[in-house]
Amino acid sequence: MATKTTSDPITFTTSDERIAELLETLREIADLGALGSLAGWDQETAMPPGAAEVRGSQLAALEGLIHERAVAQRLGVLIGELTEAMAPPISATASAGASSPASAEADATAYTDADRGLVRHARRDYERATKLPKGLVQEIAKAQATSFDAWRKARANNDFASFAPSLGRMVTLQREVADRYGYKESRYDALLDIYEPGLTTSRVDTLFKRVREISVAVLQRIRRSGHIVDASCLTGEFPVERQVALCERVLRDMGYDFARGGIAQSPHPFTSSFGSPFDVRVTIRPDEKFLQAAVMAAAHEGGHAVYEQGSDPVLARTPLAGGASLGAHESQSRLWENAIGRSEPYWRAQFAAVREVFPEQYKNVEPETFARALNAVAPSLIRVEADEVTYNLHIIIRFELEKAIINGDVAIESLPRLWNEKYKEYLGIESPTDSDGVLQDIHWSHGGFGYFPTYTLGNLYSAQIYAALRRDFPDFDERLARGDRLFALDWLRARMYRVGAIYEPEELIERVTGEKPNPVYFERYLNEKFARVYDLPPA
């Protein structure tokens, strides 16, 4: 199968007015949801601390209204009818009845891909909303607040034991969520599916085994070479405002549209949409002593953002606007951050902007030196600061631990010990504190089990899409080095971004790259890239 340029117009059918009714309902939910996202954005970027409690009431009021709409009986009926209407007849005889087999088939084929995607999302969301009783949802919300607070304090005091009861409670609640949602093989599957539709434990097991082998092999080659990358040019004095100006330049140059976006600062960088593709904003957090943090966050969040901004406007105000899944999303943040944004050809063109903003710091630094510094590899304790080679090992450790916790194979109390053992085994390092160990991530504190694997999935998808891009543009590096990045954006928009969440992630990857998801591209990417960066002898 070749890569598919979806240049056909994206439309919803007008031949079934139930689609119009469904759209109207989902648009209202999307509009209200967007206001909730805006409130969340404000919370991270501008809200004063004194407003925390009253904002909580406001969001609760809004979420209550959204929930009412999300579980409305009429919505369930609509989804049921449309699902049935879209199904192909089982056989000529089975479908006989009110309509003839021929016309039933004609009906089912009258729906567009967008219609089908819409109903699939609507069904999924409706089932999610109706499967959890209100009492459980409220209990989770309350437990999250307590647990987040306990985690924050435990991390500050390096005191895992004080967090363990809250964590245990989150595990219990998420097990109940999994049971309510249902699963075929493993309870943990139900949680994986929340973040990446269709993902299963067995699939992750297989993939991650391979990723671990790939990562460890590259790491060993680098170690054996004894080569060192000098990253000292990334540290120094970088006034915040000038970093913001540089990040704006990086975003603009990669095709991010400020007329439908904006940039702000927050404790952790993130991207948020209040109506894709029309309003997609990013945040950064400049570090005055370390340029890499803000610049690479800009490229990373920019990747998420150009994906959201690329949705066809027809999809606006529906669950189909934006990314297909967290994995698909992460594939784009990683593509722009790592595959493009940490490549030497890219910096050959983009480095002029760095020199313009920080002339004193970079007058004697070459673009190649800067690009190489951004790719220094060193096993470290902190996931969010990890390089491309070791990053996925951090994820694999978390996956293995949370799978075991959810499936009941290990006790909460064993987590710090198991964490340290795995860091020792996979990365060859040990954390002197639990604060920089098992307590470092926020995810588990709010019950986000099943989320971590999507990061690595994104890296795998990213490598595969990147390979397809390079295949279609044999002069890829020359274009980047000339300062052209929009050819890549146009290609991604045409094949991937514009269809939003119409297709399930695995189908989407196949449509974009011409092949089912395959980790071999990640293996090649990592080997080739770091052989170059570290000047490695052949494996």
Added chain:
Amino acid sequence: MATKTTSDPITFTTSDERIAELLETLREIADLGALGSLAGWDQETAMPPGAAEVRGSQLAALEGLIHERAVAQRLGVLIGELTEAMAPPISATASAGASSPASAEADATAYTDADRGLVRHARRDYERATKLPKGLVQEIAKAQATSFDAWRKARANNDFASFAPSLGRMVTLQREVADRYGYKESRYDALLDIYEPGLTTSRVDTLFKRVREISVAVLQRIRRSGHIVDASCLTGEFPVERQVALCERVLRDMGYDFARGGIAQSPHPFTSSFGSPFDVRVTIRPDEKFLQAAVMAAAHEGGHAVYEQGSDPVLARTPLAGGASLGAHESQSRLWENAIGRSEPYWRAQFAAVREVFPEQYKNVEPETFARALNAVAPSLIRVEADEVTYNLHIIIRFELEKAIINGDVAIESLPRLWNEKYKEYLGIESPTDSDGVLQDIHWSHGGFGYFPTYTLGNLYSAQIYAALRRDFPDFDERLARGDRLFALDWLRARMYRVGAIYEPEELIERVTGEKPNPVYFERYLNEKFARVYDLPPA
């Protein structure tokens, strides 16, 4: 009647559970309304232009939900029952029935001032929401969008004729609104009452006649004196960021709480609350060449904001949190901007901050020179740039014209001519263009007839409150000159801010100052202040 320090705790009764039910309903409406305000704030401070349409959908969805709640039958029943329960029995015999006269009276007196204020606001809002048919509300919203656009273009092209049809439409619609709301004497009364509860045309007529005499008299004294105030120290080069830092300092020094607020930039300065007293933010718009704009906007918006931040937390998430009316609100912005913020004693202390931020510009300028420059009087065409002496003449012109339009006494087409005649008569100047004449304000373009008078009302209230403050603090000027401003804030909080909108504006002024609203304080204020600023001979 002496000024009343309302140090009694503010409470809602727990003896009637209908109050609790009313509170619950109004809190949900307030919470949703706060999210709408947040979206409005975002629109002015951060939203990208490409998001305008999708934001329109989001706000429409939210407003639809708020409206549903605002007209709910149960709410109407609650308000009706509570209104009746709060009324004193007409006579012993008339109230006989289910309850004895004695207990009926006991019931009515069991309600607190907050209960009564709550029911008064709820009733007013409910009547407003139910009196306008949905079709009219939608028609107004649509006409506003068109009219705003027409006004913007007409002003850019100095072409009143192109705006006249839209303006005519807004007048027709507002007349219908007035008729639906109802009034006793004049149709325009119904519109005045929207912005200032209880205000009537005849009351404004009387007040404004006096204000005009006062203003013209002071203006003539200044003219006759031939004295000139040199305001050149306010112009120069003032980098925006340093202006923002100075404005933050001004706000902090006047007691504005950044832990429950924040500052941003927008095309026009404004204050917005997303849950008073917990989240009240201000905007400024620095002018690189003219320091006065941002600094005095900070003091003005700061006045609005400390008023909102001063509401008793018990009132949070109800219609009673925040100001009693637009006039009461403007009294506080004017008090902090003009009475305090343009006084010489204030700048004797605050000028150090100006010198610190702009050392080169102000090393040779004295605080007295700076303060005097802020009070230069000169009749000018633009209301928002007017000094304290001429400002109200701008308002009176608008009042006279809009009253005549709404009551049908003049044709839309005559407005430019009448505008210019009045400017000639009241201020002795004529606008060379309609853009700087009848087209200068946004208010009429969205049908905001009846709003302008609240600005002058605020100035009158401000002078009266200021007089009461000075009466209670004989060393007022010395305190200001020492850098103390919090004594004034504390006084205002205790007497005025904490009770929010519990009392109607005229009653509030009486409670705060010990006297019914009286324009004599404004006359004294203006005369004394400008005799000092312009070194005038006795009148």
